[in-house]
Amino acid sequence: MYVSDLALTDFRSYQHVVLSLEPGITAFVGQNGQGKTNLVEAIAYLATFSSHRVAGDAALVRAGAERAFVQAKVVRGDRPVLLELEIVAGRANRARLNRSPLTRTRDLLGHLRTVLFAPEDLALVKGDPDGRRRFLDDLLTLLGPRMAGVRSDYERVVKQRNALLKTAASARRAGSDGDIRTLDVWDAKAAAIGAELVAARVRLLRMLRPHVQTAYEQVSGGQGTAEVAYRVRVGSGDAEEVEEDELVDAAAVETRLLEAMRRLRSREIERGVSLVGPHRDDVDLTLGGLPAKGYASHGESWSFALALRLASYEVLRTEHDLDVDGEPVLILDDVFAELDARRRERLAALVAPAQQVLITAAVAEDVPAALTGARLDVVNGTVGRGA
The missing domain is CATH 1.20.1050.90 (RecF/RecN/SMC, N-terminal domain)
Structure with a gap:
């Protein structure tokens, strides 16, 4: 299982952003406050309907906006699935699966599975x-x-x-x-x-x-x-x-x-x-x-x-059936900066074989060599391919 595409509208600091992702390792690199954690938070929210940073939904909607939209294309086995979630602060969220509205928002759960590591x-x-x-x-x-x-x-x-x-x-x-x-x-x-x-x-x-x-x-x-x-x-x-x-x-x-x-x-x-x-x-x-x-x-x-x-x-x-669903998406949000060198290397070796690993880091040097892969630089809410 991996996320191949992500689109956010009025989610956190992003008025609008569209990303294409690949299986394997992707690092979002940027100084604090640039918006890198917002990207992986949106993916994890689609999986659990909860944030690792805040208890309520109000903070997920960009200041001045009435609602936020999170869209992700998830590849499970050889089948792509489009997940869409509309977040309205103080009201029930609304969801669509493959562009079809769902009567119950929670029916979106299970189509994306993530495990998130964070401080x-x-x-x-x-x-x-x-x-x-x-x-x-x-x-x-x-x-x-x-x-x-x-x-x-x-x-x-x-x-x-x-x-x-x-x-x-x-x-x-x-x-x-x-x-x-x-x-x-x-x-x-x-x-x-x-x-x-x-x-x-x-x-x-x-x-x-x-x-x-x-x-x-x-x-x-x-x-x-x-x-x-x-x-x-x-x-x-x-x-x-x-x-x-x-x-x-x-x-x-x-x-x-x-x-x-x-x-x-x-x-x-x-x-x-x-x-x-x-x-x-x-x-x-x-x-x-x-x-x-x-x-x-x-x-x-x-x-x-x-x-x-x-x-x-x-x-x-x-x-789960790995041939059908694949492995959960692993998300490591600013974790390596919190660990000593030994734990950093041990954790990197354990997660490196996963089907998709998404990492956030303030500086590229925080990402262990065992997790070298694609890099996206995040600066003032703009996401671009890194060196």
Whole structure:
């Protein structure tokens, strides 16, 4: 799989730009603020409908414009597919596939698969749980686009349930118990959809685990053992010891979630938020049996973050028909400037064989020799062939 053509209109800093790309390695070279990251961000956004730089869509639309357009021709096997996405800040996006409008925008997902490495990945190790949850959920969506619907449904249910909890909290402060019978209905919905999401996450972690261990050894030079595990958290973040085998059984998870909701209902009403469910869970990352967050050095943390992305790439490769789909597109956004020489060379050797690698760098010298290929210079939003 590779992107052969890219066109952006009013996306980030670009009023309009059209590019032709080839399989293999392409480096976008330019000083900070010139627009090189905007190009690869657009490609990754087409694959996941999320940005590695911002949480919302508003920043993706060029200042002064009402909407942005991203178009890409993707070659899968020997079949080109045209993907088009219209991004309207504050409103639902619209999509077309091979110029035909799609009733559901999420039906565009799955036609392009990317794995993106960026400086922000350090937060996977050192940051809050929401980044690790999003890492799993984005990968689930790439593996099976229907999971986008599961995620959306769960977010909608939790939002409605939180509104009911806030209403119950207000009634309690006013000296009334209020009518909380509707909560039982939303408890059941949250537990059913949440259980599906938890079970899918844990199955994914099982697929990732051996690749994370191998990739960490390769990137770090064999220094330490990296482990990943799913951690159920309830209440104010308290961890519950749950056997992994129980978490891959959606029915068992649903029962556990319902029991926890009943047990914590009073606390949930008091706080007006849902304290139970996959939106509270975390992924434990350990090195040599110690939590990576707080114990790992800067270099070790970087190695772990890179291992998570490399493991994602391997899972996407092994779970799809490479003869039909090809490999995921690899994107390395200003990564090499963050790495020491050893990690830089090891990472370059690992990604060089990929079908398509897109790199951004402030200076050409940041790109290792193992990744020599096409070069596009980006200056003030203008993209041209480099030397």
